[in-house]
Amino acid sequence: MRDYRELTAFLEKKQIPYQLSLSLREYTTFRLGGSADVFATPRHADELAALQQYLKTADIPVFLLGGGSNLLIADSGFRGLVVHPAFGEEPEVLHRSSDRLSVRIPASARAPLTGKKISALGFAGLEFLTTIPGQFGGSVIQNAGCYGHELKDTITAVEVVTQGEVRTFANNECDFRYRDSLFKRDGALWVASANLELAAGDGAAISARIEDYKNRRIASQPKNRRSAGSIFKNPTAAVSDKKAWQLIDAAGLRGVHEGDAEISAEHCNFIVNNGKARAVDVYKLMLVIEQRVLETSGVSLEREVVLVGDFTQGG
Ligand SMILES: Cc1cc2nc3c(=O)[nH]c(=O)nc-3n(C[C@H](O)[C@H](O)[C@H](O)COP(=O)(O)OP(=O)(O)OC[C@H]3O[C@@H](n4cnc5c(N)ncnc54)[C@H](O)[C@@H]3O)c2cc1C
CATH class of the missing domain: 3.90.78.10 (UDP-N-acetylenolpyruvoylglucosamine reductase, C-terminal domain)
Incomplete structure (x- = not known):
């Protein structure tokens, strides 16, 4: 087994929570896969950036794990460091008027819960997200979508940690495509949060759409x-x-x-x-x-x- 003493000393110095030899099964929707040698849970973008900065000179394989709903982890697990964002759940309201909402969502927020929270505020555009599992960061890199909607339609900017620094990409710089984005193609770009802009909608119509999407899932999926x-x-x-x-x-x-x-x-x-x-x-x-x-x-x-x-x- 690789020597992780330097890495764990770094994590302890920065007070970034971590565990050794952690089974990843429960972190996946498949409930499959072996363990990670080291599993770290940075609590904000600065910790993520510090970790990335450290990894620049450390010869350690690294994988960023979101909600584990779009992956298959080998039975032998992952020999290296798995990073799992733990920045919390809460959307930060940047601006709110009677007809528009501008909000920042942390990467670790659960995507379906985020869809429910925004919908409950009376703003439209994230109803479809209530049916897609995973972390919000994972749904950004995947440009998650269903029933004719995609996350890119509401994103204005994405905050990314890369090369140990925090950078912001405007929507048109993210190269969003069908189930794809710049961030999916370049594993060195870790999404920390995204800003969304939504228009006010009719509460009853929003609830009806959520119910419709839920029923369509039940009818078509295992x-x-x-x-x-x-x-x-x-x-x-x-x-x-x-x-x-x-x-x-x-x-x-x-x-x-x-x-x-x-x-x-x-x-x-x-x-x-x-x-x-x-x-x-x-x-x-x-x-x-x-x-x-x-x-x-x-x-x-x-x-x-x-x-x-x-x-x-x-x-
Ligand atoms: C029952 C079911 C139904 C689904 N239906 C849909 C659907 O209708 N539409 C759809 O689009 N998807 C669907 N999915 C797939 C999946 O839920 C989404 O793709 C989801 O957005 C993946 O997010 P995650 O956090 O689980 O990513 P993970 O599975 O954890 O990771 C997937 C990839 O994203 C990367 N990643 C994760 N977080 C970040 C981050 N913060 N920064 C950079 N890279 C990151 C990982 O490194 C990995 O390469 C479904 C999945 C299930 C189980």
């Missing part, structure tokens, strides 16, 4: 099963006019099992953990999907889920 949401992105129109689940379905893979992991019979772009699955089981199903969809439709599916740790031995 119930009472652990997952990481959609495993693959939908192909662009230039590549295929079919959605990822349709290609997987057409390849005959609905309901296929590997151990206790299953290509969901309810929504076949989801892989579910039926209780005792291992990360390697999920990984093998991902490879089966990629190969069979390529053979049957000629489409190379692009992964939405992020793999963390070493999968070269299978998982």
Whole structure:
């Protein structure tokens, strides 16, 4: 095992909370994966910046973990430092008038709860977020979206920690795309918070939209099963006019099992953990999907889920 004494001495000096050999399972919606050698929970952007500054000269693999709802962690875990923002939950109101709300949301705020809080204030635009799990920072880098809405539509600026310094990116500098952004492509950009601007809406209409989105989820997604949401992105129109689940379905893979992991019979772009699955089981199903969809439709599916740790031995 790597020698982490210098790192832990640094964390103690800066009073950044940390734990050693911590199981990451409970930090993922799949409830899968091994442990992190070191798990640190900085409490504000300055601590995150100090940690990044330290890591510039330390030869330690590092991974930034949000709500763990869009990733698969290897059964062997992560040999290095996992950083998990713990900046709190509360939105900071920057400006509020009868028709507009400007608000800063910390990266560690739970995305669905944030959607509920803003909606309850009577401002529209985050109703869809009430149905997407994860931390708010994760939803920014992923430009999370559903039902025709994306987070980029309300973001005005994103505060990022990079190279040990705090920088602000305006919306048009973030290169937001479908389930993608500059921050997703460049792992050195850690989102600390984002500013949003929302217009006032009708309270009853906001509540009705939240209820509608919730019901649509219940109707279309696996119930009472652990997952990481959609495993693959939908192909662009230039590549295929079919959605990822349709290609997987057409390849005959609905309901296929590997151990206790299953290509969901309810929504076949989801892989579910039926209780005792291992990360390697999920990984093998991902490879089966990629190969069979390529053979049957000629489409190379692009992964939405992020793999963390070493999968070269299978998982
Ligand atoms: C049941 C279910 C339904 C879902 N439905 C949807 C949906 O409709 N639409 C949708 O878009 N997504 C959906 N998802 C996927 C997922 O919830 C979102 O992508 C979510 O925004 C990921 O956030 P997270 O904090 O969980 O990220 P994590 O899974 O923790 O991390 C994912 C990636 O983001 C990076 N990351 C996390 N936080 C930060 C940060 N602060 N700064 C920089 N990088 C960071 C990580 O390093 C990693 O590379 C669904 C997931 C589940 C389980």
